[in-house]
């Protein structure tokens with residue numbers, strides 16, 4: 001087995017500059033699997049920034065991947081704006097009730113204060129601690145749930161979908177206050193020495209049309225990305241599910257790197273937008289990473305390399321979405337080892 | 349079918365596809381005024397429209413928001429027609445318990461399947477999302493369901509479907525219910541493995557499946 005010769009920060013900097021590297025960057029997107037690395041329960045992360053940092057740093061040290069992402073679930077912003085979140089003892093949290101039960105309460109909604117509301121302060125704490133411990137060797141990012149997806153947690157997904165047709169201005173209002181929360185939180189993430197990492201599940205073509213994406217999601221994404229660029233950070237944007245019809249718009253919104261889900265075709269993405277943005281993806285998080293063997297992972301990783309290793313703007317080998325909590329460690333190691341073996345220039 | 353019936357059924361169907369609640373209500377009122385059979389108006393008008401909407405979804409012409417608006421128009425028409433259903437003309441409705449299995453809160457797909465089942469004349473009890481296996485079984489017994497319909501989009505929660513089938517077997521009541529499953533990671537192979545009675549890839553197929561599963565019972569009765 002080949003060993004890494006560079007730190008993640010060195011590798012990404014060299015890759016970006018077109019200089020030689022030891023291997024391609026590789027990011028199995030580890031979320032709550034980090035709890036397994038230090039033997040704690042997922043529920044223990046609630047309100048405990050120190051523990052999130054400890055777990056994420058330990059997971060990074062164990063696997064040696066290229067980006068640490070502070071993420072436990074999608075609902076942190078909505079929770080900070082009044083949504084009810086349920087925390088099972090040892091599983092990922094989920095939305096129990098949206099922030100408002102009825103649109104008559106819409107005036108109650110306020111942008112969240114990242115230093116005060118919900119669990120946002122603890123997540124920022126986790127970021128600061130991770131940067132303290134390993135910030136000189138690896139990039140630490142903080143997950144931001146983008147405006148349109150967060151809006152769906154404020155009123156409920158079905159209700160938001162109906163409002164798109166019945167009352168577009170209400171949807172715009174919900175996205176606008178979500179954007180204010182996002183910008184405040186993104187600012188705090190950058191002040192903590194980290195980079196915001198954008199995720200937007202509901203903007204998927206599995207849910208809304210490309211036209212609706214343009215109307216309701218794009219304007220806010222663009223303003224969020226403009227803000228982050230204004231603070232001199234590059235932006236990775238992940239949208240789940242089918243996305244082929246909105247890749248152009250995602251690029252136009254300003255994303256520097258698109259994280260492609262396993263429901264989309266990486267080779268097609270390279271053809272369509274690989275000359276304008278970096279790509280990352282898209283080993284199947286559940287069928288391959290959770291349920292497969294190290295050998296299945298190796299083959300799937302090689303397939304991704306074959307499809308996208310020569311993306312003009314660069315390629316990061318990654319899982320298509322966050323890994324399920326119980327993903328076997330051996331499979332995560334297998335993904336990195338495959339990329340190490342493929343070396344640079346990539347042989348596969 | 350008379351010309352006027354045909355025209356009204358077409359108007360109902362179009363109203364659903366066009367997401368036009370007012371038109372659905374207007375056409376349904378005309379059905380009632382003219383004394384046309386409400387059951388056929390639902391089946392050949394509103395249901396047919398919802399089926400067309402489903403096709404447009406498969407073709408990526410419509411997305412989730414459009415489908416939900418179509419279903420609103422459909423329910424608006426139904427509300428007008430329902431009180432006029434002649435009970436003798438319609439056989440006892442088949443009952444379905446539907447829900448998303450424990451640990452999963454994705455419910456957009458489940459809601460679509462529920463809507464389509466209702467349009468197709470099933471009496472649906474919706475338990476919602478994040479439902480433990482025992483609740484499916486209890487509810488099915490309580491209401492005397494014909495079908496238990498289970499949905500999940502996550503690999504990590506698929507086993508909850510197997511647990512429902514196992515509990516039915518353990519209680520010795522497996523043959524009292526048909527169990528159908530669906531959602532992203534589910535396949536026919538998985539359905540066979542856990543001993544479910546059927547799998548469908550989308551809402552339109554789910555209806556065909558549900559109909560075929562209750563059909564033999566009807567022939568025997």
Ligand code: B12
Nearest residue numbers: 157241321452453454455456457499502503530531550551
């Ligand atoms: C929208 C979405 C969300 C929304 C859900 C909003 C809601 N109220 O439902 C939000 C943002 C909340 C969300 C959250 C999460 N999500 Co999500 N989400 C999606 C997305 C993008 C689309 C799903 C959707 O609604 N599709 C549209 C509907 C109409 O399709 P459908 O559900 O498949 O239903 C059709 C058929 O399957 C069938 N059907 C469905 N049910 C049934 C039942 C029966 C009986 C039958 C016969 C047929 C049938 O008919 C339906 C209509 O045709 C998918 C991506 C994808 N590829 O699907 C990810 C996806 C499902 N999510 C995923 C994940 C991991 C999550 C989170 C855990 C993320 C996180 N880390 O926090 C959380 C879940 C928390 C929890 N415990 O539940 C993963 C699941 C991975 C896996 N296989 O295990 C997916 C696949 C994304 C990915 N590539 O990784 N998500």
